[in-house]
Amino acid sequence: MEANDRLTPEPPAADEAHRKGSSERRCILTGEAAPRAHLIRLALGPDGQVAADWSERLPGRGAWISADRSLFDSVAARGRLRGALARAFKANSFTFPDDLGLRIEVSLRQRLLARLGLEKRAGNLIIGEERVREALRAGKVWLVLHAGDARPDGADRLDGMARAVGESLGVDIAQRRLPIPRDALSAALGRDNAVHAALTDPAAAARVLADIDRWAGFAQPERDTGTETETEFEQTGGATEVAADALERH
Template identity: 50%
Template sequence: MSDPVRTCILSREEAPREGLIRLALSPDGEVLPDVRAKAPGRGAWIGVDRAELEASGKKLRSALSRAFKTNDLRVPDDLGQRIADQLQRAALDRLGLEFKAGNVVIGGERIQNAARAGQLHLLLHASDAGEDGAGKLAQAWRVGSDMEGSGRKGLTLPIPRTILSLALGRENVVHAGLTDPRAARRVGDALDRWLHFIGPDPASRPCETGSQGASAFPPGGSQNTTNSTEGL
């Protein structure tokens, strides 16, 4: 069954709801992010990134008033930050669930073994990962997936190892690898929504450490991250 299609209230472009962000109206009239799309009542959907959202000004309020069919609403000044925080939490929660299910390996040796055996479907690095360590794992992944010479590196997340470790409930997690293709796709989709929204703005992504993007995701998975670059 295909995902239901929704329309972004700002761009008016249509997209599957799983790729958009839902906004909900609280009982006291405050517009709040509902990235898991579970809040009751009428919702409004956006597909723009944070920079576009924060530059929309009066257009956003007008679009929200039409979507919620009321002028009695308040748009918080930090709506963009709240959305980014929820998307980060959703992505890390998904990664944590997959870890508990046994679909994530951590530790350089375990990841390297899985990669060389052709069992790695998504490779993630903390923003403060060393280039040497990340490079060795990426090389093993390229060898194991028969993609030598492709430049494939995996995805460097805009969070340090302290946050990645907290998400997995382990200490000093610098790299993580997904060994189940469906789990990799689920994590890739959650990361895709987060990275698309926060965009390439250095103020939003202070931990960016070089080129990364869609080729870090499994084939057939997420391919629409705003920060994607060719040649990974």
Template identity: 45%
Template sequence: MRTPPNERVGSDIAENADSPVSGSERRCLLSGEVGPRDQMIRLAVSPAGEVLPDPAGKAPGRGAWIMPDRAALETAIADGHFKRALMRAFKGGPAKGDGAGGSLSYSDDLPQAIEMALTRNLLDRLGLELRGGNIVLGSSRIAEQARSGRITLLLHASDSSEDGRKKLDQAWRVGLDAEGSGLRGTVLPLDRDALSVALGRENVVHLGVSGVKDGRDDASRASIRVGQAATRLSRFVGSDPP
């Protein structure tokens, strides 16, 4: 398949070649909207022409980008817009979703596959940050470190109690000198069972991302990494983003 003239850095395709897009930005395959690549979802195309989710954005080969919006993707697949957008972007034959012939293919359950990939990406990131010493678990420890300003990102399981969230949110605001701001932790679209399994701990209901490790202030990077993964998943499934 010939390389499209509008292909950009990293073999990622922007649908409109007339509008400049920076190396840190990508154009949504469906809407044409431009956004930061770390807030979008990459769809990689395998050598066999199969369109697959690539939440880490590191799979080899060509790819396309979409905004994290499951409802929009499902609509685009149902009305044929997704297939047409793939045809335009890759300058190839018709995608063969729904069984039609062509050089590209995608599964009918692509939206579910993307949600599962984004979920795994977030859980893997939390596991990495836990091993790196950047995750704080346990309500009392989180509250203590939050009040001292050492928590840079506060996360709650979807089935956490409102009372538990309020107490930790308040401690977090105190530590950030943000009382009266209404700042609250993020309620993830994942329950305590999913978080507990991913982190290898019992009853993970709340977790904080800490900003200090061995005297080095590297938690801003940790909270950005976790926050980006959580935001994309939350936006894709339609819950409130962090």
């Protein structure tokens, strides 16, 4: 097996990505501090409506919330969301849609699909079981991904190989089953039957993991298969392309 020089404990690129994503903010719903990669920033648009700020750069005060859908719904159901937002924004003249939680969830899905497409165009993402196996043997993989409807035997074999390679090199090669069916993943990547994929750049892997974990934390359990969300996703009229443009700008 040919070890890759980048696959060493705490490589510079991965360490730099970790430092950038590790600055903490305080969740307005729990009062607890957490890394920004685990939180979602809300901001006020020009019309005074609350929306997710994925660039994390919109002007004015922001309100950071944990990527925890059950927590968000619980606070909203008890009528405490407006008060928490008012304290964070130091303002009372704002509105937020009744389906804010759903909008955030759908945006997280769009953001992840757009992210994967960008990483593919940048040459950081490879697709196909055999290509993933070859990259693992060469010690070039940082993250292994599977479509939500991937056959368990194929996914388990790749995951086992990733664990074995990681142990031999003294690193952790993450594995994730995406809450996205192969059809949606294939459409996002412009590739037929995209079932297995891998990230070959540590910073790219960190970016994708952050998006996966935030979506997984905020998606409602019954929507994780992507079947119901797909309808809203298709109704957004090119929102994935908009998300990709936003990611490229930031």
